[in-house]
Amino acid sequence: MSTARTAILDRLRRVNARPLPVKNPDYPIWTSTDREDMLVRLTELLEQNHAEVTRLPRAGLVAALRERVSGAGLKRLATGTGGEFFEEITQALQGTAEQLCFDQPLEQWKDELFNHVDAGITGCHGAIAATGSLVLWPGPAEPRTLSLVPPCHIAILKASTLHANLPAMMTEQGWGRGMPTNLLLVSGPSKTADIQQTLAYGAHGPKELVVLILEDA
Numbered sequence: 001m002s003t004a005r006t007a008i009l010d011r012l013r014r015v016n017a018r019p020l021p022v023k024n025p026d027y028p029i030w031t032s033t034d035r036e037d038m039l040v041r042l043t044e045l046l047e048q049n050h051a052e053v054t055r056l057p058r059a060g061l062v063a064a065l066r067e068r069v070s071g072a073g074l075k076r077l078a079t080g081t082g083g084e085f086f087e088e089i090t091q092a093l094q095g096t097a098e099q100l101c102f103d104q105p106l107e108q109w110k111d112e113l114f115n116h117v118d119a120g121i122t123g124c125h126g127a128i129a130a131t132g133s134l135v136l137w138p139g140p141a142e143p144r145t146l147s148l149v150p151p152c153h154i155a156i157l158k159a160s161t162l163h164a165n166l167p168a169m170m171t172e173q174g175w176g177r178g179m180p181t182n183l184l185l186v187s188g189p190s191k192t193a194d195i196q197q198t199l200a201y202g203a204h205g206p207k208e209l210v211v212l213i214l215e216d217a
Helices: 004-014 035-048 058-071 086-093 106-115 166-172
Strands: 052-056 076-079 098-101 119-123 126-128 133-136 152-158 184-186 191-193 199-201 208-214
Touching: 035 052, 035 208, 052 058, 058 086, 058 152, 058 208, 076 086, 086 098, 098 106, 126 166, 133 152
Parallel strands: 052 208, 076 098, 076 119, 119 152, 152 208
Antiparallel strands: 126 133, 133 184, 191 199
């Protein structure tokens, strides 16, 4: 005999649900689609939130990573096991710093990751100009811990994946056909404030955010 819960779920599955139209939202939506306008806005908002942003060509990624890692004295960096930039990241770290691939369960190297890693490097699924946010779509190749735990997060973004606002990004990328199981919106280093509104950075995550924007990718 079908339970009430099963009956309800069956009815929901049979409904061909569609999002409700929103013609006049209660908040302003930034809608410019000019690439340079979006890049300028994204950069300004990230920098206002204490992120370090560098715009460069894709061909300069390896050199930029080496310069950043060496200049900041980063010795041990955690990376994923794949992703679009994995080969370039690996090349940049060879002879520069120790690369620790996230290729084992978190429980087996939690102490090392939390206490002995200087930075984590990830790619980005895209970015949102309206709010100055990076969009990370974590998965097995690049777990979310890489961007949430190390004291410095180095994020690599392709300019071609920048969108005016979140609804536009969801529509253009067809998120309705397959929503992510986990999504991170990163707008700056981790920060918190006490009752007197005194900001502290890095209390619950990275205290530094370095964004490398590849303008021709």
